[in-house]
Amino acid sequence: MKRENVLVSEDALARQREFEAKIKEMFTAREAHPVACVDTFGCQQNVADGQKLMGMLADSGFTFTEDPKEADLVILNTCAVREHAEQRVFGNLGILTHTKKENPEQVICLCGCMARQDHVAQRLRQSFPHVDLVFGPQLLWQFPQLLLDRLTSGKRVFATEDVPGAV
Secondary structure, eight states: OOOOOOOHHHHHHHHHHHHHHHHHHHHHHOOOOEEEEEEESSHHHHHHHHHHHHHHHHHHTTTSSSSSGOOEEEEEEESSOOHHHHHHHHHHHHHHHHHHHHHOOOOEEEEEEGGGGGHHHHHHHHOTTTOOOOEOEOOOOOOOOHHHHHHHHOOOEOOSSTTTTOO
């Protein structure tokens, strides 16, 4: 799967930092201390993307855990190259139904190359209603905006289109 470089203007990146500040303000107003669990599957690019996500989350006021049961936000950062990895991701999403039942406010996110595939997005819509946020790697830079949209609307957010910057 070919990854395209997305050139994002400084103004657009500054706007995402504003969304990070809004998320942080929202949790501060609630006197909440949000915790995130970021689980990365796949290649070195996914590892780098996972680090970027964690940086955005830290700037949004999150701390981190490796235990999804302790997390307010669980992110599965995925790779679509190997079918075995895809099956592991779907297995983990199945397990997360239990954490979501214990904590209905928990936000579950699937991102990365796997999320960009139409058949995956369709399967998520139909079989995994507990997955709240889905986006492909072309929209990684827009994660703060997508997360804030999910947190404020309470609705599922699917941003899997191929057009960089389109939400």
